[in-house]
Amino acid sequence: MLSARITVDPAFTIGPVRPRTFGSFVEHLGRAVYTGIYEPDHHTADADGFRQDVIEHAKELGVTTVRYPGGNFVSGHRWEDGIGPVADRPTRLDLAWHSSEPNTFGLNEFMRWTQKADIEPMMAINLGTRGVQEALDILEYCNVPGGTLLSELRKEHGHDQPHRIRIWCLGNEMDGSWQTGHKTAKEYARLAAETARAMRMIDPDLELVVCGSSGRGMETFGDWERIVLTETYDLVDYISAHAYYHEENGDLASFLASAVNMDQFIDDVVVTADAVRAAGNHKKRINISFDEWNVWYINQVRFDTPTGNHWPIAPRLLEDNYSVADAVVVGNLLISLLRHTDRVHAASQAQLVNVIAPIMTDPADEGGRIWKQTTYHPFALTSKYAKGEVLNSAVESPLVNTAKYGEVPALDAVVTYNKDSGAIAVFAVNRSVTDTLQLEIDLRGLAEMKLVEALTFANPDDVYWTASAEDDYSVVPTSNTTATVNHNVTRADLPPVSWTMIRLTHN
Numbered sequence: 001m002l003s004a005r006i007t008v009d010p011a012f013t014i015g016p017v018r019p020r021t022f023g024s025f026v027e028h029l030g031r032a033v034y035t036g037i038y039e040p041d042h043h044t045a046d047a048d049g050f051r052q053d054v055i056e057h058a059k060e061l062g063v064t065t066v067r068y069p070g071g072n073f074v075s076g077h078r079w080e081d082g083i084g085p086v087a088d089r090p091t092r093l094d095l096a097w098h099s100s101e102p103n104t105f106g107l108n109e110f111m112r113w114t115q116k117a118d119i120e121p122m123m124a125i126n127l128g129t130r131g132v133q134e135a136l137d138i139l140e141y142c143n144v145p146g147g148t149l150l151s152e153l154r155k156e157h158g159h160d161q162p163h164r165i166r167i168w169c170l171g172n173e174m175d176g177s178w179q180t181g182h183k184t185a186k187e188y189a190r191l192a193a194e195t196a197r198a199m200r201m202i203d204p205d206l207e208l209v210v211c212g213s214s215g216r217g218m219e220t221f222g223d224w225e226r227i228v229l230t231e232t233y234d235l236v237d238y239i240s241a242h243a244y245y246h247e248e249n250g251d252l253a254s255f256l257a258s259a260v261n262m263d264q265f266i267d268d269v270v271v272t273a274d275a276v277r278a279a280g281n282h283k284k285r286i287n288i289s290f291d292e293w294n295v296w297y298i299n300q301v302r303f304d305t306p307t308g309n310h311w312p313i314a315p316r317l318l319e320d321n322y323s324v325a326d327a328v329v330v331g332n333l334l335i336s337l338l339r340h341t342d343r344v345h346a347a348s349q350a351q352l353v354n355v356i357a358p359i360m361t362d363p364a365d366e367g368g369r370i371w372k373q374t375t376y377h378p379f380a381l382t383s384k385y386a387k388g389e390v391l392n393s394a395v396e397s398p399l400v401n402t403a404k405y406g407e408v409p410a411l412d413a414v415v416t417y418n419k420d421s422g423a424i425a426v427f428a429v430n431r432s433v434t435d436t437l438q439l440e441i442d443l444r445g446l447a448e449m450k451l452v453e454a455l456t457f458a459n460p461d462d463v464y465w466t467a468s469a470e471d472d473y474s475v476v477p478t479s480n481t482t483a484t485v486n487h488n489v490t491r492a493d494l495p496p497v498s499w500t501m502i503r504l505t506h507n
Contacts, residue, residue, distance in 0.1 A: 001493070003438045004411040006426065007394040009445040010419065014339065014390040017416055020346035021337050022383035023122065024063045025292065026110075027071030029097050029355050030317030035363040036353040037113060038105045042364045048112055049105075053370045055117045057359045058352060061376060062383025067122040067169065067291050067348045068110050072096035074172050075128025075180040079138045082106015083157055093311055095180050100311040107142070108154075111163050121163070122291070122348065127171030127191055128181025135195045139168075139202055167207040167346070169291065170195055173214040173242065175224050185224045189231035196235035209289045209346075212239040216265040222272055229276040229286060238345065241269055242292035245329060246299075252325060252463070254404035256431040256497065259332040259412060261405070262293070266340045288340075290347040293333060295326045295375065296356045318355045321466040322373045324459045324475060324497065331378030331457070331499035332429045335414045338382075341390045349379065362469060371472040374465075377457055378427075378499050381477065385425045385503060388418030400432050410437055411494075422506035424449065430494040441490040441502070448507040451490065454483035458498035477501070 026032050035042075040049035069077055073096045081090055081103040089103040114121045123142070125135045137150055142163040144151040151162070173179050174188040183191070188211065196208050210232050213221040225239060243262055247255035266288060273286040296318070303316040322330075330349075337347050353359040358376035362369040397411035413428035424446070430437040443449050455477040459465045465475050483492040483502060494500050 001438050002398045002410055002432060002435045003440070004395070004397040005440045005442065006413055006415065007442045007444065008391060008415050008424070009393075010389075010391060010417050011445060012392040014392050015342040016389055017338065017386045018341055018345055019064045020120075021341065021344065022062050022379070023065035023067065023291070023346060023348040024058070024352040025067045025071070025348040025350040026069070026352050027355070028069050028073045028077075028094065028101055029071060029351070030319065031314050031354040031361070031363075032351050032357070033105050034314035036361060038109065039364055042368050046116075048109065050113050050116060051361070054353055054359060054361065057370060057372070058117050058119070061358060061380045063117070063119055063352065064383070065120040065122045065167070065346065065348065066114060066352065067124060070096070070124055070172055072172065072179060074124045074126050077126050079107055079126070079134070083108060083141070083153075097317060098306040098311060099315060100313045102313055107138075108157055108159055111159070120167075121165050122167045122169065122346075123165050124169035124172055125195075127174065127188070127195060128179055131191060132195050132198050136198055136202065139199055143203060167209065168199070169209045169240065169289075170236070171211050174211045175218055175220055176214045185220060185227035189228040192228065193232045193235055196232060200235065207238070208236040209238040209240050209291065210236040212241050212269060214242050216243065216261065216268065222268065225269060225272040226276060229273055230280065233276055233280055233282050233286065236286065238287050238289040239269065239273060241265060241288050241290045243290070244292070244294055244296040244298060245333075246295055246297045247325070251403055252497070253400065253431075253433050254402040255325065255329060256332070256429075256433070257402045257405045257408045258329050259336040260408050262333055262336040263339070266290070266336070266344060270343050287343050287345040290337060290344050292348060292350045294350050294356050295322065295329055296320065319360070320356050322375045323464045323466050324374055324457070325463045327374035327378055327457060328429055328497055328499045330375040331382070331427065332412055332431075334378060334382045335412055335427055335429065338386060338390050338414045338416070338427070360469070369469045371467060371469045373467050373472070374475065377477050381455065381501050382427055385423075385501065386416045386427070387423065387425070388416055388420070391415045391417050410435070411439065422447070423452075424504040426502040428494060428500045428502070430496060430498045430500075432496050434496055436496060437494040439492050439494055443488040443490065443504070446488065449485060449488055449490075449504040450507045451483055451485045452503040452505050454480040454492055454500065454502045456480040456495065456498050456500045458495045460495055463497045
């Protein structure tokens with residue numbers, strides 16, 4: 001049995017747990033919108049056509065923000081198509097996913113949905129095929145109280161009060177050749193700067209996200225961030241980061257260490273942003289919006305992407321079935337995001353429902369069921385119990401070997417402390433494929449603590465078990481009966497390929 005140790009001292013903090021870390025993403029892609037969050041014919045649908053079962057699951061998941069409407073979709077999107085009487089809205093070709101977009105669900109529907117789900121909207125604007133004027137138009141429509149053409153039009157559409165959207169993404173993955181309106185770093189930087197400057201003329205207090213690299217593996221990574229931030233530094237608040245992970249060629253050990261790559265990615269973006277800060281003698285710091293992240297088996301296509309003259313509405317796309325191992329990695333990626341809470345101020349797991357998502361649904365004509373994927377559980381528990389400050393805890397761990405990342409710690413963990421309630425939450429993964437990890441947590445510097453709960457998500461008999469509409473309950477987080485507390489030392493055994501949460505409070 002391997003042994004590892006965490007030393008916890010509340011005097012050493014990284015930064016606050018940021019609610020926006022637990023964001024999600026809804027794109028007009030596949031069934032994320034239609035038969036996902038919106039399905040008027042479903043038996044739980046309300047008067048607006050919103051599936052209440054999805055809203056309830058999203059609330060339980062603890063989602064705080066939702067990025068919308070894309071994603072690749074936004075780079076060809078005309079926001080005006082989705083406002084006004086539904087009968088008058090046009091159907092458009094969506095080049096990003098070779099689909100037809102009926103615009104039945106648009107901007108105002110999304111805003112009503114976020115209000116009912118108690119979620120903050122994070123709006124993306126099209127800087128692929130559009131530019132400054134269109135960005136100003138949507139901002140005027142959404143946020144200006146009244147007295148102008150577009151703000152009064154919003155009122156005519158039934159929204160007397162402005163939407164007051166605070167955080168806006170200036171395009172999406174503009175470094176990607178797959179993007180409609182793909183641009184070089186210099187082209188995008190200039191457009192983003194012009195757009196941000198103009199938007200701030202309407203509202204100087206907006207929070208703006210400029211596009212970073214679509215992934216750490218992009219050939220332009222680093223140089224893209226430098227060029228874009230050099231042009232936009234004083235005009236924006238965040239730079240985006242996107243990362244997806246999946247097991248390759250049966251290499252489970254490397255897959256379990258995916259957070260090593262996320263850590264490096266974040267560190268590299270921070271270094272680059274701070275170099276631009278120093279070179280330009282800027283006062284503020286640019287932080288990160290990690291607004292796309294997840295496990296995604298991008299090379300394992302379960303449903304064919306439409307081609308040719310076939311442009312369906314809401315086809316089944318990217319509906320990955322997630323395993324226990326996938327959930328352990330998702331839990332570990334959340335650990336990485338929390339560990340970087342000093343610089344990662346927002347994040348969006350892609351996506352919320354049906355499309356590489358923790359929530360799955362059947363359409364009404366197929367039974368209308370809903371179920372939780374394995375990845376639902378670490379997200380829901382982390383969002384619920386990670387409160388207060390993220391502590392800078394010392395983690396000592398044996399190493400395990402991986403083909404992709406070399407030797408990595410078997411244990412990865414983060415600790416949060418809510419000084420108001422006295423609650424400690426430890427989130428830990430055992431990356432070892434074969435060995436149980438005996439964990440010891442030294443709670444020095446804290447008053448006498450008692451165990452509240454210890455839950456472990458694992459399935460040693462089959463780490464590739466997946467949930468389904470028929471069975472999403474056989475493998476869930478269960479009580480870890482090995483957990484004990486004695487003289488402020490907590491001990492617990494973590495099985496191989498597992499995610500664990502331990503909660504403690506003052507005695």
